[in-house]
Amino acid sequence: MRWLPVLYVVVLLLLEPVTPVEWPVSFVLIALPLVTAFAHGPAVVAGSAAFAVFLEGVLAGTPCCAGREVGYLWDRHYVAAYICTALVGVLGTILAAHRTHRERTLADVRFVADIAQRVLLRPVPHRIGSLQLDSLYLSAAAEARIGGDLYEAVPTGYGVRLLIGDVRGKGLLAVETAAALLGAFREAAHDEPALPALAARVETSMDRRATQLGGHEVVERFVTAVFVEIPPEGQLIRVVNCGHPPPVRIRSGEVRELDRGHSAPPLNLGMLLGEPYHVDTYDFLPGDQLLLYTDGITETRDANGTFYPLLQRLGSWRTLPPRGLLERLHQDLLAYSGNRMQDDIAALAVRLPADEPSLPPPSPAG
Structure with missing residues (x-):
């Protein structure tokens, strides 16, 4: 020009x-x-x-x-x-x-916006104990840098605790809700010994925040989320799902959604419905990788309107480490959609390398 x-x-x-x-x-x-x-x-x-x-x-x-x-x-x-x-x-x-x-x-x-994103969605550590981690965030709007999708990884005395979530709606309200949720999670992750108690405390904070903000949208201000805990001894993961797409475990010869049908309602709706949080436990062996993601990935469409086949794609990328997996996922989503992303996307990948069979305890909460 x-x-x-x-x-x-x-x-x-x-x-x-x-x-x-x-x-x-x-x-x-x-x-x-x-x-x-x-x-x-x-x-x-x-x-x-x-x-x-x-x-x-x-x-x-x-x-x-x-x-x-x-x-x-x-x-x-x-x-x-x-x-x-x-x-x-x-x-x-x-x-x-x-x-x-x-x-x-x-x-x-x-x-x-870049500064706000670094505060709100700061990059996760690439290494916590034996775990390898990486994150991905894509905004559907070229002008935007932050939105309602969120993720976090916190080393605690109870193990490494992970969160991924998707705030209903768009705009500043979604960003404000995401900031409140992340702040509550980062604090409560060190204090609550049980994963359901952690989810309940985050939901209490969300409900209190929504009530303080007021307005007719209080009931609709909810967040789908997944809480994951990888205990210090390793070899397993605990999952509490609150109305969110289930995590995917990737291991040699298998790509599996970790879903047993025990999902609780989204955060800020569970207190209205009164349903308890349920913990599902799964094996997490050396060489396994866990992918947490928001529904912007599976709802990505091609030119014919076909949804993105996430599990099928992951099957051919089983050997990639977290960084390589998310980079390949990023490139494939853009190619699949023709560079026309319709929704924000967040993903968090965690891998326990095969040559490090145990997970040393993270530093206790300070």
């Missing part, structure tokens, strides 16, 4: 000598300031307008151009072109100044 004005002038100069006198191509120089305004600042646009007027005069006053026998420097049609070019130059300069201001504002907003 930055070279478009130059290309525009070069094409015009090539056409001018070969066009009839009745069709003076130099008149299209009137648009040069607007072409320049697409990619340049107001000073460059003003300079291009002055250059366009000068070049129009040169072409009009040169008898040899377009087969003319005399120049038309002060012909009324060319004088009108000079005036129009100057007016378009003024408009283009204003447009360029406005565009530059908006770009700076957008850059500032994105900078603030």
Whole structure:
């Protein structure tokens, strides 16, 4: 785009000598300031307008151009072109100044959003004890950096505790709800010895926060989530599911959804329904990998409207470590959807390497 004005002038100069006198191509120089305004600042646009007027005069006053026998420097049609070019130059300069201001504002907003994301969704450690971890977050909107999908991994005295969740809705309310949930989880993960008690405490915090915010959306302000605990002794995982897509365990020869039909309601709805949290326990052996994800992945569609076949894809990536697995998943989702993501996406991958069969206890809560 930055070279478009130059290309525009070069094409015009090539056409001018070969066009009839009745069709003076130099008149299209009137648009040069607007072409320049697409990619340049107001000073460059003003300079291009002055250059366009000068070049129009040169072409009009040169008898040899377009087969003319005399120049038309002060012909009324060319004088009108000079005036129009100057007016378009003024408009283009204003447009360029406005565009530059908006770009700076957008850059500032994105900078603030990047900072907010690093606070809200800080990168998980790539190593906790024997566990290898990595995370993925994709926003459906190119302008956005944060949304309602969330994840966290916290080493505690009870083991490594993981969370992935998806806030209902979009916008600032979803971001605020995600921030409140993450804050509650990061604090309660060190204090509650049992996973159901951890989920209940997070839900209590969410309910209190929703009530404080008020409004008619309190009942609808809920979050689907999965809580996972990998105890210090390793070899197993505990899962509490609150209305969220189940985790996937990946091991040699098997890709399995960890779902026994005991899911509790989403957070902030469980207190209304009064249903207890249920803990499911599964083997987690050396070489196994666990994938937690939000429904933006499985609801990604191709051009024919077919949902993304997550389990089928994971079957061919069983040997990849967490970072490689999520990078491949990221690339495959973009290719599958044709770079048209419809929803935010979050994923958390955890692997117990085969050469490290036990998980040393994490540092106790401080």
